[in-house]
Amino acid sequence: MDPYVLKTLNEERRARRAAVLVTDLGDGRDRIVREGDHVAGDLGAAIANAFRTGNSRSVDAEGRSFFLNAHLPRPRLVVIGAVHISQALAPMARIAGYPVEIIDPRTAFATPERFPDVALHAEWPEDVLKRAPLDSYTALAAVTHDPKIDDFALKAALDARCFYVGALGSRKTHAKRVERLLALGAGADQIARIHAPIGLDIGAASPAEIAVAVLAQAIHAFRSRGLEAKGAVA
């Protein structure tokens, strides 16, 4: 392995950015491919698959054998709002492999009794996200209904290119939210990435069912990353 390649790879991994290490098993040469880098042909298709699935594997392409080692940051879910939906969403997401953090400045909601075994911040999103910024391997679900709490986090999620951004509220509520986000400087194309009303349309009625719909929508967004450009996923 090239020492510079190792150094670069570790930098990417520390910064929670995805990278695929491509090693030619014939001559031992290696290089780093970052998400969004264009690689042509069968090798490019295999690399794209490695980014999407996170699976490492050996591939034969262009008459050579390559090993693709996929280094994906661990995806996580940040929930704005320590509400009833979040109480169901936190354990479900954790079981699905997405560590959860919950942020809600309302200390009556954000109590360890209501949220055992969850990383819980009874603080304003502004303060928490300054310490632990959002990134493209983070999903954000804003479920307080309260603009004072949700709006900053939603804008931050769009700016950080979170792989999933969802906001609870009716179409009418969302229309008002869109106006506020525009005023905060968000672009219309950015705002279009927000899933609102939140969750896959499975007819969810109870808080726990809404949690299922939100989690499924976030997983779908994660597993279809990079397909948007080809129009395969809405």
Place this chain on the structure above:
Amino acid sequence: MDESIYLDEARDPLIIAEGWMKDGKDVAIATVVETWGSAPRPVGSHLVIDGEGNFHGSVSGGCVEGAVVTEAIDVIDNGKAKMLEFGVADETAWQVGLSCGGRIKVYVERLG
């Protein structure tokens, strides 16, 4: 279940390999590049080895690490990468086979 979203720098083999390199040590990196059947560690797992035989990480459940370390010293000495294969069908199975019945292929290369 490992809940952290950040690298565990004290135990991460590639971080350790980089640290060894900075300390001026010779380093080899072993990587699981293929598995068949039940294999204890997934494709992409690393074992890193320094010139004195110290190692971190794993490529199996401890079944073949000893053999990989021996080969890695060789790779460090002559600089030529090696592809190793381990499995129950292997003739050396009694010494370094995988008791789980799987087979793995391990690529061993020198750092630098």
